[in-house]
Amino acid sequence: MTSPLRSFTSLYSTTFMMVLAAGLLTTYLGLKLTMMDVPQIWVGGMMSAYYIGLVCGSKVGHKLIAQVGHIRAFVACAGVVTASALGHALIDNLTIWLILRVLVGMGMMCQYMVLESWLNEQSEPSQRGTVFASYMIVSYLALMAGQGAISLYPDLGIEPLLLIAICFALCTVPISITRRIHPEPLTPAPLNMKHYWKRAPQALTTIALGSMIVGCFYGLAPAYATAQGIEPQSVALYMSCTIFAGLLAQWPMGKLSDLMPRSRLIRINCGLLGILVLVIALVPFDAQISLVLTGIFGVLAFTLYPLATALANSRIEQHERVGLSATILVTFGIGASIGPLIASSLMQHFGNNMLYGFMSICAFTLVIRLLFINNKQKAEQGSSNDYVMAGGDLVSSPLAASFDPRVNVQSVQDQMINPDDNAFDMVGTEDDVLDDEPDYTQVVDDKNDDVINHADQNNITSQVETRKN
Secondary structure (H helix, E strand, O other): OOOHHHHOHHHHHHHHHHHHHHHHHHHHHHHHHHHOOOOHHHHHHHHHHHHHHHHHHHHHHHHHHHHHOHHHHHHHHHHHHHHHHHHHHHOOOHHHHHHHHHHHHHHHHHHHHHHHHHHHHHOOHHHHHHHHHHHHHHHHHHHHHHHHHHHHOOOOOOHHHHHHHHHHHHOHHHHHOOOOOOOOOOOOOOOOHHHHHHHOHHHHHHHHHHHHHHHHHHHHHHHHHHHOOOOHHHHHHHHHHHHHHHHHHHHHHHHHHHHOOHHHHHHHHHHHHHHHHHHHHHOOOOHHHHHHHHHHHHHHHOOHHHHHHHHHHOOOOHHHHHHHHHHHHHHHHHHHHHHHHHHHHHHHHHOOOHHHHHHHHHHHHHHHHHHHHHHHHOOOOOOOOOOOOOOOOOOOOHHHHHHOOOOOHHHHHHHHHOOOOOHHHHHHHHHHHHHHOOOOOOOOOHHHOOOOOHHHHHHHHHHHHHHHO
16 A cells, blocks of 8 residues: 555645745744834734634635636635735735735635645545644644744845745645646535534534634744744744644644543643643743743643544534534634734733733633533543544644544545535534433533443444454
């Protein structure tokens, strides 16, 4: 069997160049705005505009891909993103920069959708987990490379923007000359967010508040580090250390989530994260200690998203996974848009340490909310081995759910190509009927939080045996 790295070299190369440019642009803008001594609210607004673009781009991307095909859609969006990046060098108007950030977000979401739908359709069912893990590792490495590239240009002149434009332009080359067969055009699956919030309230609450934390870090951490007296090249080390720690934590956190109830692990993770960021906010800044603390931050913050996604997937049926992924995308995008705006406003009025102060508020609020939901439900089902490595910065599209090894490829294609308009409305009707009665299928005493549903386990075993045969 051919290695996924060899089979998808062109797509992985495209992903690397694209994410490298995106990471470099985000850090550059944070540092540049700080150097320009603009109010912190503008720094937060730049990151929020990017996530707003990502959410809007999920709708635009589907239509564009359906109309002109994958490669043409990708190249067109790459041209828009390249021009938008260079636009920051031509115009100093901050309002125009906000518009450019929205355009960058929309274009990149379309590019993510092209890559992920292509990888999903062309990968073998037995290799989808490996393909997706490789895709996420390439994305993480590209993010770190983008942070490191900023250290080459400490003066923050026009050179970083030229490098960003070069990378965005070059990312079109591997995918344009690939000899792989084009995937089929996709159309959006029906979406009923209310239904998914009823089915997985703890998971989606974690994604909503966790996205605020992650969005604040990517958008405001460079400005925070600069305000502490760190040079641009050291800021790159600060950011890279956090991202690399988050990458290393994916596998052990996934293993740990298989050994204990995932909802309990999320609560513990949030509690530790809240204590950590509160310490960072209150303790005087030290350059060396900060690297250790931000590394631990990466371990705790960047694993919330995959843990919550896995928990949400364990609460829904197989045919609902694509709709759930779209709900997660919208929830993450809204949280990541709001978080930087609030944090930047607090930083502007109360000082730069309020970046981590706001993160601690989010973390402790999340713990309290999760405890409340858990007590209200009185139970959490036992979790199966469904942790899938995932990014916490929207380096994915709604198609990411298709990479999940548990998902039947044909059912995903049926949902995306020929969506059943009544599929989710029927489920929503059932939820409305059951609203006034406890859900006995999911109610288990909290003391028995780790009891596994043996019927589900036998069902999973039979599916595994079928795939092996």
